[in-house]
Structures are given as structure tokens and as C-alpha cells.
Amino acid sequence: MTVQNAKQNAKLRAVFQWYRKQARSSTFGVALILLALCVVLTLLTDRFLTQTNLFSVMRAFSFIAIIAIGECMVIISGGVDLSVGSIFGFSGLIAAIALNRWGWSIPAGIAVGMAVGTGFGMVNGGLITKLRIPPFIATLGMLSVVRGLAYAITSGYPVRVPSEFNVLGQGYLGPVPYPVIYMAALALIFSVFLKKTVLGRRIYAIGGNEEASAISGIRVDRVKMLVYTLAGLLAGISGVISIARLGVAQSTAGLGWELDVVAAVIIGGASLSGGKGTILGAILGAAIMGVLRNGLVLLNVSPYWQQAVIGLVIIIAIAADQMRLRGDAAKN
Amino acid sequence: MSSLLEVRGLSKRFPGVQALSNVDFDVDSGEVVGLIGENGAGKSTLIKVLAGVHRADEGEIRLNGAPVTIQTPQDSFGLGISVIFQELNLVGNLSVAENIFLGRELRPAGILRSFLDFRRTAQRAQQLMQQAGLNCDPWLPVGELSLSRKQMVEVAKALSISSKIIIMDEPTSTLTGQETELLFEIIERLKKNGVAVVFVSHKLDEIFRMCDRLHVLRDGHHVGVTPTDQTNREELIRLMVGRDLGTLFVKQDAEISDTVLEARNLGSDKGIENVSFSLRKGEILGFAGLVGSGRTEVMRALFGIDKRTSGEIVIDGRPALIRNPTEAIAHGIGFVPEDRQVQGLVLGMDVRQNVTLASLRAVSSNGFLSDAREKHVTASFIEKLSIRTPGQEQVVVNLSGGNQQKVVVSKWLATTPRILILDEPTRGIDVGTKKEIHGLMSTLAGQGVAIIMISSELSEILAMSDRIVVMHEGRKKGELSRSEASQEKIMELALRESSQGVA
Ligand SMILES: Nc1ncnc2c1ncn2[C@@H]1O[C@H](COP(=O)(O)OP(=O)(O)OP(=O)(O)O)[C@@H](O)[C@H]1O
Ligand SMILES: [Mg+2]
Numbered sequence: 115m116t117v118q119n120a121k122q123n124a125k126l127r128a129v130f131q132w133y134r135k136q137a138r139s140s141t142f143g144v145a146l147i148l149l150a151l152c153v154v155l156t157l158l159t160d161r162f163l164t165q166t167n168l169f170s171v172m173r174a175f176s177f178i179a180i181i182a183i184g185e186c187m188v189i190i191s192g193g194v195d196l197s198v199g200s201i202f203g204f205s206g207l208i209a210a211i212a213l214n215r216w217g218w219s220i221p222a223g224i225a226v227g228m229a230v231g232t233g234f235g236m237v238n239g240g241l242i243t244k245l246r247i248p249p250f251i252a253t254l255g256m257l258s259v260v261r262g263l264a265y266a267i268t269s270g271y272p273v274r275v276p277s278e279f280n281v282l283g284q285g286y287l288g289p290v291p292y293p294v295i296y297m298a299a300l301a302l303i304f305s306v307f308l309k310k311t312v313l314g315r316r317i318y319a320i321g322g323n324e325e326a327s328a329i330s331g332i333r334v335d336r337v338k339m340l341v342y343t344l345a346g347l348l349a350g351i352s353g354v355i356s357i358a359r360l361g362v363a364q365s366t367a368g369l370g371w372e373l374d375v376v377a378a379v380i381i382g383g384a385s386l387s388g389g390k391g392t393i394l395g396a397i398l399g400a401a402i403m404g405v406l407r408n409g410l411v412l413l414n415v416s417p418y419w420q421q422a423v424i425g426l427v428i429i430i431a432i433a434a435d436q437m438r439l440r441g442d443a444a445k446n
Numbered sequence: 447m448s449s450l451l452e453v454r455g456l457s458k459r460f461p462g463v464q465a466l467s468n469v470d471f472d473v474d475s476g477e478v479v480g481l482i483g484e485n486g487a488g489k490s491t492l493i494k495v496l497a498g499v500h501r502a503d504e505g506e507i508r509l510n511g512a513p514v515t516i517q518t519p520q521d522s523f524g525l526g527i528s529v530i531f532q533e534l535n536l537v538g539n540l541s542v543a544e545n546i547f548l549g550r551e552l553r554p555a556g557i558l559r560s561f562l563d564f565r566r567t568a569q570r571a572q573q574l575m576q577q578a579g580l581n582c583d584p585w586l587p588v589g590e591l592s593l594s595r596k597q598m599v600e601v602a603k604a605l606s607i608s609s610k611i612i613i614m615d616e617p618t619s620t621l622t623g624q625e626t627e628l629l630f631e632i633i634e635r636l637k638k639n640g641v642a643v644v645f646v647s648h649k650l651d652e653i654f655r656m657c658d659r660l661h662v663l664r665d666g667h668h669v670g671v672t673p674t675d676q677t678n679r680e681e682l683i684r685l686m687v688g689r690d691l692g693t694l695f696v697k698q699d700a701e702i703s704d705t706v707l708e709a710r711n712l713g714s715d716k717g718i719e720n721v722s723f724s725l726r727k728g729e730i731l732g733f734a735g736l737v738g739s740g741r742t743e744v745m746r747a748l749f750g751i752d753k754r755t756s757g758e759i760v761i762d763g764r765p766a767l768i769r770n771p772t773e774a775i776a777h778g779i780g781f782v783p784e785d786r787q788v789q790g791l792v793l794g795m796d797v798r799q800n801v802t803l804a805s806l807r808a809v810s811s812n813g814f815l816s817d818a819r820e821k822h823v824t825a826s827f828i829e830k831l832s833i834r835t836p837g838q839e840q841v842v843v844n845l846s847g848g849n850q851q852k853v854v855v856s857k858w859l860a861t862t863p864r865i866l867i868l869d870e871p872t873r874g875i876d877v878g879t880k881k882e883i884h885g886l887m888s889t890l891a892g893q894g895v896a897i898i899m900i901s902s903e904l905s906e907i908l909a910m911s912d913r914i915v916v917m918h919e920g921r922k923k924g925e926l927s928r929s930e931a932s933q934e935k936i937m938e939l940a941l942r943e944s945s946q947g948v949a
Binding site for chain 1: 749751770771772774775781783788789790791792793794795799803804806807810813814815857
């Protein structure tokens with residue numbers, strides 16, 4: 115065997131080992147499911163695999179995906195945040211009111227929207243760490259409170275935003291819609307945060323074993339406060355971008371989204387018992403649901419049936435992934 | 447003549463590890479068979495195959511000469527095998543009684559049979575608990591019990607089934623002397639009743655005392671079987687380790703200088719009262735006492751885990767504010783807790799992430815983790831404590847019990863503490879590594895680290911301590927210097943009923 119050949123072999127082996135390692139991770143499984151879904155839709159419709167359609171699908175799920183980044187961190191830490199849909203709606207609403215009624219500048223409007231999201235996130239964190247209310251209950255309560263506030267301050271009427279603001283949500287960089295760029299940038303930032311920083315490591319640790327983490331010197335309450343605050347912030351950012359995209363803020367915006375967001379994170383390989391999950395997985399999870407919605411529209415499935423089909427596909431996707439992982443474990 | 451249980455040519459592979467290769471094993475009715483070997487030798491894996499937790503890749507299991515297949519825990523159970531696993535399998539928020547009868551709940555007859563029979567459950571549980579030497583309310587949640595009491599719940603659970611074979615994976619590693627005696631009585635009784643007992647332990651005295659025959663594993667291979675009375679310590683160690691270990695470790699004298707830590711009248715909400723002691727640089731201070739005597743609770747109060755209700759902590763002559771572990775670590779204290787699975791490890795994380803968890807600052811700059819530094823630190827501990835793992839990325843739940851313990855010890859050594867608290871540091875650790883850990887403690891003391899060691903093994907306390915504090919029912923009962931200490935004196939203090947109240 116020549117040296118060249120040996121080198122080639124070593125390289126092949128490295129690739130193979132990389133593949134084996136990836137194949138055991140659940141992010142890989144999610145990517146496979148997404149790919150399969152895209153292939154099926156490409157074969158079934160000729161409108162799916164077009165640049166315009168793909169980017170519009172991405173824009174459509176980018177709002178959920180941005181919220182899912184925050185939810186993902188909460189779920190990794192062993193908690194859950196059900197108030198993100200309400201915070202998303204309310205933050206957008208306040209930004210719109212600031213721009214429209216109070217005549218604030220665009221940067222100030224954006225800032226106030228983000229600040230409101232962050233503030234509610236901190237309230238969640240406080241309820242959970244100071245008052246020791248279980249996350250499910252605390253954020254369920256906040257879901258209702260924040261939605262109620264949105265109804266109260268608008269009496270249900272929509273609020274328009276100035277058209278100069280719209281470009282932030284409706285513009286394109288080349289063929290890529292701005293919201294998709296925001297999503298990608300935020301996903302990158304928070305992936306690095308989770309995987310490469312001390313704080314990120316601590317989030318995984320407290321989700322994996324809170325008691326052992328505390329004894330290891332991790333201030334568990336502070337880490338929790340941080341993740342809920344970040345979840346609020348990301349819901350706020352998404353809310354602000356969404357009103358720029360739609361040109362109008364509504365008190366019902368994001369109603370029921372918490373379920374889509376949690377589903378995206380779980381499809382993405384996180385576990386509700388904590389300690390596991392990745393941002394990339396959560397984004398892919400959101401993508402699966404977005405592509406599915408788009409596919410059902412392209413296939414002319416009646417809107418009345420879409421909800422049921424989406425639920426079914428989610429269950430099948432997760433079951434398939436579980437079976438794949440279990441099969442792997444059994445082989446070993 | 448065929449044995450009750452016979453295993454031939456068993457092999458089991460995990461990714462990156464051949465845990466068992468071509469292993470033979472047998473045990474007969476009315477005998478106690480010891481299963482021994484170093485950490486990671488494959489003892490627990492063999493047991494888990496017999497328990498139906500893992501499936502063997504190859505090999506044959508025979509019961510009374512007839513081949514059987516064990517695919518699930520139910521199969522194993524159905525064949526009359528009951529297992530006390532190394533890592534306890536209890537449901538923390540269920541009561542002792544409920545845990546004992548989990549999956550085999552006692553029910554009333556007749557139309558009420560979907561309900562639980564609480565009275566009978568409590569009665570039966572109480573009987574079994576008494577046999578196992580556990581006196582507490584059968585309705586107490588298991589999560590509130592100490593580790594050793596949890597172990598006794600497991601024993602009671604095993605006794606509740608009339609099985610033909612009982613396998614115990616390191617049951618004594620979490621028990622103190624007295625409780626161990628009780629367990630041995632139980633084992634003798636089982637043996638008399640014709641039950642086959644398989645017993646795993648790293649403590650050779652126990653092995654020599656209890657076992658009729660020994661099977662030795664090394665690196666997943668079966669390297670020998672021998673009647674206990676035809677072998678000796680040295681030969682066994684040679685079989686297990688593959689070389690001579692020499693004499694047991696002898697503690698080196700370290701220079702003992704200034705007082706670094708003073709605990710004054712410590713009290714906590716976990717039932718300790720008025721505990722005072724001091725600790726000096728280079729000193730190893732042993733804490734002895736029975737289970738429930740409050741040794742662990744003193745350390746938890748000192749480390750800021752439990753809430754202190756009274757007293758103060760003085761470090762380097764200045765009062766130290768320690769309200770949580772973070773502040774304790776900031777004062778240079780490290781704490782290897784007693785229950786590695788609950789308090790020591792994040793089981794779902796890998797070896798590297800666990801080793802660096804308490805010293806993330808040291809392996810990062812500006813909040814960003816340095817991969818290279820993490821790898822370097824971890825590699826040095828894998829080498830120093832000979833942690834057996836296919837790599838740093840192995841998830842710790844997949845390590846053998848003793849190797850998990852070494853990861854916890856590494857985590858705390860990585861914080862380079864000035865004061866190191868070790869709560870049962872050599873629990874479940876094999877003879878060779880135990881010697882290494884003792885050597886390490888001695889070296890650290892030589893470098894001026896002050897060490898507190900809790901141990902239920904009196905021989906370990908006596909061998910390693912410069913001074914010994916004896917606890918009884920949440921109070922300090924006395925203190926002995928190295929020269930005056932003896933097994934008898936410690937036991938006398940540990941057992942003696944409270945005679946004088948402490949002011
Ligand atoms: N589920 C698993 N996945 C991967 N490797 C495993 C798994 N269980 C055990 N191993 C590996 O198999 C080997 C044997 O482990 P085992 O637990 O049987 O050792 P042991 O003899 O019981 O050691 P100890 O005295 O430390 O308890 C070890 O190298 C361990 O890392
Ligand atoms: Mg074991």
C-alpha cells in the first residue's frame with residue numbers, strides 16, 4: 115500500500131467516525147427528517163423547491179425559531195416557559211404604541227419592545243427562584259396576565275406602525291429576507307454562548323443535576339434567572355421584528371405559540387427533563403413545522419385538516435427518532 | 447453435577463469497551479460466592495446481564511443444567527434471581543414501604559383488588575425492615591433517608607421476594623461496621639436456607655469472612671476461581687491487579703502548622719448541635735461515628751449546603767461568611783460528597799465536563815471555555831487516578847461505579863483547594879486505587895492542604911488521620927490524637943449514650 119493510499123484511508127476513516135458520532139446525536143436525526151420532508155414535497159409539488167418559496171417559508175418560521183432559541187435554553191436548564199407567546203405579542207404591541215402614539219424614534223421603539231420582553235422574563239425568573247413557584251405554573255400564570263394586559267391596553271384594536279419601520283421586517287439582503295438573517299445571527303450567537311462559555315455550561319449542568327451543580331458552586335438561582343430573562347428578551351426581539359414584517363401589532367399576536375415553540379425545541383432533541391438539547395436542533399425543529407405548514411398549503415390540504423396533520427407528523431417524527439436511537443443502543 | 451446457576455463464555459461489548467470476554471461463572475445453593483476485581487473489571491456488567499438489564503453478545507446461562515434466556519428484568523425475576531444493584535434503584539418520593547413492594551403491591555382480595563392494602567403493606571414492610579436493621583417509619587419518603595439507610599431499603603426489598611439467588615453488588619460500600627454486621631447475619635441466614643448468594647466487595651476482609659468461593663475478573667476476563675480457604679490476600683491482589691501491590695499505604699508525616707479552619711458551635715437545621723473543631727495546615731482530620739451520627743451534616747453546614755442555625759466559621763483567623771457552596775469554594779474549600787450519583791456527578795455529562803465543573807473559571811478566560819485547557823486538566827486526572835474510560839467524551843453514567851467516584855474526586859482536586867473535605871472518598875474504589883488515593887491525600891497534606899476525611903472504615907480512619915473527631919447523634923463526642931486512637935476507643939465514643947450535656 116502506498117503512503118498516499120494509507121493517508122486516503124485514514125481520511126476516510128475519520129469521515130466515517132465523524133459520521134458515526136453524528137449519527138448518534140439527535141440533531142442529526144432531526145436534520146434527516148427535515149431533509150426527507152423536503153424531498154417528499156419536492157416530488158409532490160413543483161412549487162416547493164423554488165428560491166422564493168424556500169425563503170418565504172424560512173421567513174415564516176423565523177419568528178417561532180427566534181423564540182425557540184430562548185425556550186431551548188430554558189428547557190435545557192430543566193424548566194419550561196409557557197408565557198413566550200404572550201410576551202412576543204405584548205412586546206410588539208408596546209413597540210408599536212411607542213412608535214405610533216408616543217411618536218418615539220425607531221431605535222427607542224425597538225429598545226422598549228425588547229426591554230418589555232426582558233422585564234417579563236425577569237418576572238418569570240423571580241417567580242420561579244424567589245417565590246419558588248414551579249416554572250409550569252408561574253409561566254402559565256404569566257401567559258394569562260400578559261395576554262390580558264395586551265387586550266386591556268388596546269381594547270382589542272390593532273395598532274399600525276410607521277412605514278419607515280417596516281423595512282426592518284420586509285426588506286431583503288439579496289434574496290434573503292431580513293428576519294431570516296436575524297434568526298441566523300441570533301442562533302449563531304446563542305449556540306456559541308451555550309457551547310463555549312462558562313454560563314452555557316452551567317445551564318446544561320443545572321438541567322442535568324441541580325443538586326450536584328449547586329454543590330459544585332453554581333449559583334443555580336442566578337442561572338435560572340438568566341435563562342428566563344433571555345427567553346423574555348428573545349420573545350421580545352421576535353415580537354418587534356414581527357410587527358415590522360406585518361406593519362401592524364395585534365393583541366392576539368402569538369396566541370398559542372408557546373406550544374409550537376416547545377414542540378420545536380423538543381423535536382430538536384431537547385428533553386423536558388433537562389440537561390439536553392441544542393440551538394441548532396431547535397431551529398431545525400421550527401423548520402420542520404414551518405415546512406410542513408407550507409407543504410400542506412401547497413398540497414391544497416383543507417385548512418381545517420392542517421392542524422391535525424401537523425400534530426400527527428410531529429408524533430411520527432419523534433417516534434421515528436426515538437426508534438432510531440433505541441436501535442443504535444441495542445446494537446451496542 | 448451441575449450448579450444452580452452456571453454461566454459459560456459470556457461476552458459483552460459497549461462502544462469502545464469490551465466489558466466481558468468469554469467469562470465463566472457459577473454459584474450453587476447454600477453457598478456465598480464472591481465476585482471480585484478492580485474498578486471496571488466487569489463485575490456489575492456480569493450482574494446486569496444476569497438481571498436482564500443488559501443482553502450478552504455471546505454466551506450461555508444455565509439454571510440447574512438447563513439453558514435459559516434472560517432478556518428482560520422480568521425473565522430474571524421469574525427465574526428466582528433478585529439483585530441489589532450497585533447504584534440504588536429507589537423512587538425518592540415514594541415511601542419505604544411502597545419502595546419495598548414496588549411492582550408487587552399488596553392488594554386486598556375480592557372487589558377491592560385494584561386498591562392497595564395499606565395495613566398489610568405497613569405490617570410486612572415493618573417486618574422486613576426489622577430484619578434488615580432499618581428502624582424508621584415505613585411511610586417516610588425514601589428521598590429523606592441517608593445513603594446507608596437507602597441501601598438497607600434495598601436489602602429489605604430483596605428479602606421480600608423469596609428468591610433462589612440473591613446477587614449483591616457492593617452492598618457494604620455504603621454501610622458502616624454495625625450495619626455490615628447485620629447484613630452478614632442476613633447473608634448467613636439466607637445461606638442456611640439454601641439460597642445462593644453472590645457478593646461483590648472491594649474490602650478483602652469481608653470477602654475472606656463471608657465467601658466460600660471466589661471468582662476473579664480482570665479487564666473483562668475471568669482469571670480464576672478458587673475456594674476462599676485455599677488462597678490469601680497477596681494471591682488475590684495479584685490475580686485482580688496482575689502484579690504485586692506491595693504493602694498497604696503508609697501515611698507520610700507532613701508538617702502540621704497554623705490553624706486554617708475553626709468551626710465554633712456549629713448547629714444546623716439538619717440536627718447537628720454545638721459542634722466545634724479546628725483544622726491545621728497539613729493535617730488530616732478524621733471524622734468517625736455511626737451512620738446518622740451527623741458527620742456528613744457537619745460538613746454540609748460547613749460547606750454552606752444546609753442552613754446553619756448557630757455558630758461561626760473562622761478561616762485563617764478571620765470570621766468567614768459561608769452561606770452557600772459558592773462562597774465555600776471561594777474560601778478555598780473543596781467537598782467530595784458521599785452520594786456520587788445524586789450530589790457528585792451530572793450523569794448525563796461527559797467525563798471532561800464533570801471534571802471541570804467546579805473549576806470552570808480556571809479553564810476559561812473572559813467567560814469563554816478553553817477546550818485545550820479543559821482537555822489538559824482532564825487528561826492529567828485520568829492519568830493520575832487511572833480512570834478507566836474509553837475517552838474524555840464518555841458520558842459518566844457509562845463508567846463503572848469506582849471510576850465514577852474517581853471523577854468526583856478529580857473534580858474537587860481540580861479546584862486546588864486549601865481545605866479539602868472528603869466524605870467517604872474511597873467508597874467503592876479498588877485496593878490499588880485506594881492506595882493511590884491515600885498516597886494523594888498524603889502528598890496534598892505534605893503540600894500544606896488541610897484535609898477532613900469522613901470514613902466508615904475504621905481501618906482507613908486509623909491509617910490516615912492525624913487526629914480523629916468522633917460524632918454521636920449530632921454532637922461531637924470526643925477527639926482522639928493519632929497516638930491514642932484505637933478501634934476500641936473510637937467505637938466506645940461512637941456508641942456511648944450521651945452522658946453529659948455540652949454547654
Ligand atoms: N452502559 C455502558 N455503556 C458503556 N460502557 C459501559 C457501560 N456499563 C459499563 N461500561 C464499561 O464496562 C466496563 C466494566 O464496567 P463494570 O461496571 O462492569 O465494572 P465493575 O467491575 O463493576 O467496576 P466497579 O468496581 O468500579 O463497580 C467499564 O470499563 C465501564 O466503563
Ligand atoms: Mg460495579
